[in-house]
Amino acid sequence: MPRLMLVDDEINILNSLRRALIAMPAGTFSDPLVIETFTSPSLALARAGESVFDLVISDYRMPEMDGVAFLEKLRDVQPNVARMILSGYADLKALIAAINRAEIYRFIGKPWDDHDLALAINQALEHRALVLENARLADLVRVQQGRLSRNELAVKRLEERYPGITQVKRQPDGSIDLEWDEEL
Amino acid sequence: MAESMSEDHVELILPSDTPRSILELRLATLELLDDGVWISETDGNVIYRNVAAAAMEQMYWSHGGHVGTIEDVVFNPGVLQLLRDRGRWSAEYHLSSGDEDGARVSSVAMEMQLLNAQGIPGIAFHARDVSREWSREQTLQDRNVELEQAYSRLKETQTQLLQSEKMASIGQLAAGVAHEINNPIGYVQSNMGTLQTYVRGLLNLLDSYERWASELSDGASAAREQIEEIKRQIDYSFLRDDLLQLLEESREGIKRVKKIVLDLRDFSHRGQTDSDEWMSVDIHRGLESTINIVWNELKYKAEVQRNFGDLPAVECMPSQMNQVFLNLLVNAGQAIKERGVISVTTTCLDREICVAIADDGVGIAPEHLKRIFDPFFTTKPVGAGTGLGLALSFGIVKNHHGRIEVESKVGKGTCFRVYLPLRKHGRNNLGQTAPGTTV
Numbered sequence: 001m002p003r004l005m006l007v008d009d010e011i012n013i014l015n016s017l018r019r020a021l022i023a024m025p026a027g028t029f030s031d032p033l034v035i036e037t038f039t040s041p042s043l044a045l046a047r048a049g050e051s052v053f054d055l056v057i058s059d060y061r062m063p064e065m066d067g068v069a070f071l072e073k074l075r076d077v078q079p080n081v082a083r084m085i086l087s088g089y090a091d092l093k094a095l096i097a098a099i100n101r102a103e104i105y106r107f108i109g110k111p112w113d114d115h116d117l118a119l120a121i122n123q124a125l126e127h128r129a130l131v132l133e134n135a136r137l138a139d140l141v142r143v144q145q146g147r148l149s150r151n152e153l154a155v156k157r158l159e160e161r162y163p164g165i166t167q168v169k170r171q172p173d174g175s176i177d178l179e180w181d182e183e184l
Numbered sequence: 185m186a187e188s189m190s191e192d193h194v195e196l197i198l199p200s201d202t203p204r205s206i207l208e209l210r211l212a213t214l215e216l217l218d219d220g221v222w223i224s225e226t227d228g229n230v231i232y233r234n235v236a237a238a239a240m241e242q243m244y245w246s247h248g249g250h251v252g253t254i255e256d257v258v259f260n261p262g263v264l265q266l267l268r269d270r271g272r273w274s275a276e277y278h279l280s281s282g283d284e285d286g287a288r289v290s291s292v293a294m295e296m297q298l299l300n301a302q303g304i305p306g307i308a309f310h311a312r313d314v315s316r317e318w319s320r321e322q323t324l325q326d327r328n329v330e331l332e333q334a335y336s337r338l339k340e341t342q343t344q345l346l347q348s349e350k351m352a353s354i355g356q357l358a359a360g361v362a363h364e365i366n367n368p369i370g371y372v373q374s375n376m377g378t379l380q381t382y383v384r385g386l387l388n389l390l391d392s393y394e395r396w397a398s399e400l401s402d403g404a405s406a407a408r409e410q411i412e413e414i415k416r417q418i419d420y421s422f423l424r425d426d427l428l429q430l431l432e433e434s435r436e437g438i439k440r441v442k443k444i445v446l447d448l449r450d451f452s453h454r455g456q457t458d459s460d461e462w463m464s465v466d467i468h469r470g471l472e473s474t475i476n477i478v479w480n481e482l483k484y485k486a487e488v489q490r491n492f493g494d495l496p497a498v499e500c501m502p503s504q505m506n507q508v509f510l511n512l513l514v515n516a517g518q519a520i521k522e523r524g525v526i527s528v529t530t531t532c533l534d535r536e537i538c539v540a541i542a543d544d545g546v547g548i549a550p551e552h553l554k555r556i557f558d559p560f561f562t563t564k565p566v567g568a569g570t571g572l573g574l575a576l577s578f579g580i581v582k583n584h585h586g587r588i589e590v591e592s593k594v595g596k597g598t599c600f601r602v603y604l605p606l607r608k609h610g611r612n613n614l615g616q617t618a619p620g621t622t623v
Contacts, residue, residue, distance in 0.1 A: 012371045013371045016370075016371035016372075016374040016378070017374065019375065019378045020374045020378050023382065061363070088362070088365075088366025088367050089363040089366075110366040110369070110370035111373045111442055
């Protein structure tokens with residue numbers, strides 16, 4: 001089931017998005033969406049360290065950090081997550097930063113149209129699935145050609161499912177360092 | 185008689201022993217003057233005229249018969265009566281000279297007063313050719329008119345500047361407000377959509393209950409009665425019908441707010457983004473397509489007359505200019521209550537074109553005329569206008585370095601004139617300057 005992360009400092013927006021997406025007519029999405037919402041970008045980032053998301057939709061103007069900064073940091077944790085910005089504030093500078101720095105898939109204006117949003121979500125998910133499938137097939141070919149060991153492949157898969165797990169830091173005494181928040 | 189009439193008359197008192205030679209010299213001096221001098225008896229009988237006076241008579245009065253003789257024009261009973269009443273009479277005549285073409289105009293300043301020389305009453309008449317002074321004065325007057333025009337243009341420019349200042353600050357405000365409004369509108373709109381889905385689902389469920397309730401066995405008549413009671417209380421059938429209409433109306437309201445915010449954003453973004461492209465276009469095509477767009481709104485009340493002149497291609501942002509025409513046409517249509525005529529006239533002036541959109545509708549009250557370009561100023565009923573159309577148009581035309589003028593008479597109609605320079609103002613972008621551009 002596709003996992004969706006919604007980030008906006010206004011809880012009403014999050015609630016209405018969740019309602020709208022869930023109340024979409026059956027068949028709008030090929031699989032039902034699992035939706036998690038966050039009013040705080042940093043909490044969202046922390047959560048991204050624990051669980052993989054397929055798509056994140058973020059507001060642009062938020063008190064802690066703007067949408068572009070948030071999506072950049074999120075991309076460091078989960079490079080393959082599809083990113084969109086939903087904003088009522090559409091100045092050119094924000095738009096350029098969103099495309100060039102956060103490499104977003106779509107920029108959607110508020111107020112949005114629910115059906116257009118659903119369409120964009122579907123396309124983003126398909127796009128991401130294609131990219132991942134492509135990478136997997138490429139890895140498979142590499143394994144078959146002997147350029148990638150089965151071990152390395154397993155590590156890659158693991159990282160995909162549990163972001164950050166393969167980059168565990170150890171203290172000099174060998175104990176695992178769980179304080180990797182500053183890396184986010 | 186003359187003595188008693190006025191204090192204005194002149195006493196020429198000469199000492200009785202004045203040598204005759206001095207008197208002769210005086211007369212000789214009079215002969216030297218360029219000004220004409222006449223002396224007459226009180227009845228207007230001229231007894232002396234100097235050389236210049238004789239020449240003037242020849243030139244202006246007795247010759248050509250334009251005006252008449254000097255006796256007819258100056259020493260006539262009417263003038264003499266005035267002179268006796270006031271002691272002094274003066275006038276200025278503008279006469280075409282004796283030339284056949286009559287092109288040159290001579291101006292003569294004349295003055296006549298009563299005299300009294302040692303008890304002998306008389307009249308002195310003096311005339312001076314002031315053609316040169318007069319033409320100088322004419323020039324001055326022309327200059328003055330020019331200055332006044334320049335002043336009013338300057339004043340107009342100042343009001344336009346003030347207007348743009350006002351726009352700029354409101355634009356900044358608007359951008360912030362638009363963003364703030366977009367958030368709540370965003371979720372309210374989305375919620376309304378979802379609510380419609382929910383309500384449809386609930387109504388479905390209710391219908392199903394209804395069907396089954398009708399099949400309840402007679403033993404459950406109490407339950408059925410209770411249901412009927414509640415239905416009566418809440419006026420179920422009305423509520424059911426009204427519910428969906430209510431939702432539809434609410435969505436309509438949100439749509440309207442959305443439109444206002446969008447207009448606001450357009451308004452505040454004008455001039456900041458150069459997203460619309462400058463092109464050399466045929467203004468008539470833009471006008472035609474815009475008329476087509478508003479035709480649905482206009483066709484029942486107005487006939488559109490096109491008085492298109494010969495226009496060269498105009499450099500402008502066509503989509504923006506079309507929006508200006510659209511606003512003006514919609515306004516013209518709304519000004520017409522029953523049936524009327526909207527005329528669209530285009531003319532090519534020296535370095536600019538003029539598009540005039542006129543209606544014969546209700547007109548604009550003078551006290552409103554000053555404010556029509558102010559953002560949010562509207563006289564339309566609530567919901568019919570945002571009060572941004574003209575403000576937006578003003579901004580667009582200003583961006584094109586053109587101007588909008590308006591003329592309106594209550595009950596007669598209104599005419600908006602949009603002036604646009606033929607070429608983009610102050611172009612200095614690389615690769616855009618056409619050769620021979622003189623702006």
